[in-house]
Amino acid sequence: MMTTSNTETNQPPPSRRAHQEGAALSTPTNSPRIAIIGAGPAGLYAADILAGRLPDAAIDVLEALPSPFGLIRYGVAPDHPRIKSIVDSLHDILDCGDIHFYGNIVVGRDIALSELQSYYDVIVLATGAVEDAPLDLPGIDLRGSFGGAEFVAWYDSHPWYPQDWTLDAEAVGVIGLGNVALDIVRVLARRPEDLARTDIPPHVLAAFQASPLKDIHVFGRRGPASVKFSPLELRELGQLPGVQMLLEDDDFQFTDADRAQMAANGRLRQAVKTLEQWRKGPSSPGEKRIHLHFYWRPERLEGTEAVSGLTLRRTAPDGQGGIVDTPVTKTFPVAAVYRAVGYFGSPLPGVPFDAARGVVRNAGGRIVDDADRPVPGIYATGWIKRGPVGLIGSTKSDALETVGHIVDDLPDLARAPHRSTDGLIAALEQRGLPVVRWDGWLAIDAAERALGAAQGRARAKLATGEAMIEAAHSARKQL
Numbered sequence: 001m002m003t004t005s006n007t008e009t010n011q012p013p014p015s016r017r018a019h020q021e022g023a024a025l026s027t028p029t030n031s032p033r034i035a036i037i038g039a040g041p042a043g044l045y046a047a048d049i050l051a052g053r054l055p056d057a058a059i060d061v062l063e064a065l066p067s068p069f070g071l072i073r074y075g076v077a078p079d080h081p082r083i084k085s086i087v088d089s090l091h092d093i094l095d096c097g098d099i100h101f102y103g104n105i106v107v108g109r110d111i112a113l114s115e116l117q118s119y120y121d122v123i124v125l126a127t128g129a130v131e132d133a134p135l136d137l138p139g140i141d142l143r144g145s146f147g148g149a150e151f152v153a154w155y156d157s158h159p160w161y162p163q164d165w166t167l168d169a170e171a172v173g174v175i176g177l178g179n180v181a182l183d184i185v186r187v188l189a190r191r192p193e194d195l196a197r198t199d200i201p202p203h204v205l206a207a208f209q210a211s212p213l214k215d216i217h218v219f220g221r222r223g224p225a226s227v228k229f230s231p232l233e234l235r236e237l238g239q240l241p242g243v244q245m246l247l248e249d250d251d252f253q254f255t256d257a258d259r260a261q262m263a264a265n266g267r268l269r270q271a272v273k274t275l276e277q278w279r280k281g282p283s284s285p286g287e288k289r290i291h292l293h294f295y296w297r298p299e300r301l302e303g304t305e306a307v308s309g310l311t312l313r314r315t316a317p318d319g320q321g322g323i324v325d326t327p328v329t330k331t332f333p334v335a336a337v338y339r340a341v342g343y344f345g346s347p348l349p350g351v352p353f354d355a356a357r358g359v360v361r362n363a364g365g366r367i368v369d370d371a372d373r374p375v376p377g378i379y380a381t382g383w384i385k386r387g388p389v390g391l392i393g394s395t396k397s398d399a400l401e402t403v404g405h406i407v408d409d410l411p412d413l414a415r416a417p418h419r420s421t422d423g424l425i426a427a428l429e430q431r432g433l434p435v436v437r438w439d440g441w442l443a444i445d446a447a448e449r450a451l452g453a454a455q456g457r458a459r460a461k462l463a464t465g466e467a468m469i470e471a472a473h474s475a476r477k478q479l
């Protein structure tokens with residue numbers, strides 16, 4: 001069930017601390033000061049748990065974008081409003097007045113971590129992962145070769161990404177057998193009139209409306225028993241109106257290792273059952289066709305300037321749960337390739353980084369140096385801590401672990417010399433940075449709802465950072 005956000009009711013929830021008997025409403029001057037970097041689910045769950053465990057702490061959330069909610073706003077597919085509505089409960093965490101949101105501050109660019117440490121006793125990195133994991137293939141830089149993360153950021157209207165996207169291919173290839181690949185395929189396959197009901201801005205809708213796309217080829221190196229798809233989302237693909245699913249009988253020869261994997265994993269079993277139903281069931285022609293190809297390993301993208309094909313090598317099960325190459329190759333004549341092979345975290349200057357895994361170096365959320373010694377006062381949670389896997393819910397258990405370490409370590413941590421958020425924000429604003437406070441986000445939220453209402457939908461996203469900041473600051477001027 002969707003919770004009603006307090007933006008809609010205009011009723012600010014009472015302060016969390018006001019509920020705690022005997023708790024002071026203002027923060028004592030010697031109380032711990034905690035900055036959380038990143039207002040995605042991991043950062044906000046950590047803030048919420050910290051506020052419960054340390055009722056005296058001053059907790060600020062510093063976010064690079066003018067908006068909170070991270071990948072829920074800029075990753076979760078627009079046609080999944082039920083998942084997107086998780087922002088309603090995250091909204092309440094920030095709206096209760098105990099935890100303060102400051103947007104449009106890129107830590108590491110607008111302020112160095114070392115400067116931030118002079119204002120806060122504890123810093124929690126919750127910066128997530130937005131980049132595409134690299135895929136080193138000949139032709140990967142051709143026009144028409146796209147990272148899945150880039151495409152998602154475009155259709156979800158991330159303000160840092162270009163607004164133009166070329167959707168002129170009649171046939172595309174999608175590399176990957178995970179949920180991001182599934183999102184990309186579903187959004188590409190949906191009828192534009194279905195997308196028109198979501199929060200996507202008009203320029204994204206116009207691109208889908210003009211797209212001549214007919215064939216979507218999805219490729220995985222391994223067999224059907226290795227898919228990482230959520231069964232529910234996989235089933236949804238087969239229910240899209242006007243879409244025909246096409247699978248190849250040769251791909252469905254299960255080995256003993258496959259059967260053992262399926263026996264041990266109910267979700268995998270359900271996903272394979274859906275694939276089998278599509279393979280064996282009646283298949284009536286549709287406006288768009290989704291071809292699922294297993295046991296094909298991408299070798300190179302063809303073309304001189306732009307993609308004109310994707311060459312793959314046929315693989316086969318090795319009998320022990322792995323795959324081996326065969327001599328067979330095939331070129332599929334696709335004019336665009338989307339690679340959905342995973343996300344990757346970005347380093348933050350001054351924080352030890354594991355460049356192989358794309359995560360900050362940490363032990364259970366405590367940042368550690370190259371010799372695995374804890375770096376006092378710096379912690380991590382969410383995707384930047386454990387890598388870009390897992391659903392929104394898993395960032396909560398993650399935050400619990402990290403907060404446990406913070407609470408244990410706090411008595412031994414040195415105190416920051418400059419003990420005022422106002423001083424920090426004033427310093428940033430003096431440098432010309434338009435910081436977006438919580439009331440600024442509420443103004444952006446109201447502007448997007450009004451824009452949506454004018455178009456007969458719940459919300460239409462403001463598409464640029466400038467428009468968001470203008471909405472935030474015009475509301476502030478009226479105060």
Ligand SMILES: Cc1cc2nc3c(=O)[nH]c(=O)nc-3n(C[C@H](O)[C@H](O)[C@H](O)COP(=O)(O)OP(=O)(O)OC[C@H]3O[C@@H](n4cnc5c(N)ncnc54)[C@H](O)[C@@H]3O)c2cc1C
Pocket residue numbers: 037038039040041042043062063064065068069070071072075076077080083105106107108126127128129130152180183343348381382383384389390391392393395
């Ligand atoms: C395409 C896609 C679809 C998904 N769909 C689903 C789904 O349907 N259901 C589901 O449960 N999960 C889904 N997920 C997974 C879910 O989005 C993640 O589990 C979750 O968002 C991870 O949370 P996080 O807070 O660690 O990172 P993020 O959500 O990425 O949040 C990190 C935040 O940190 C900010 N930040 C980064 N660097 C800085 C900096 N230097 N200074 C200040 N702020 C910074 C970012 O702007 C961002 O707001 C999806 C993920 C992707 C990529």
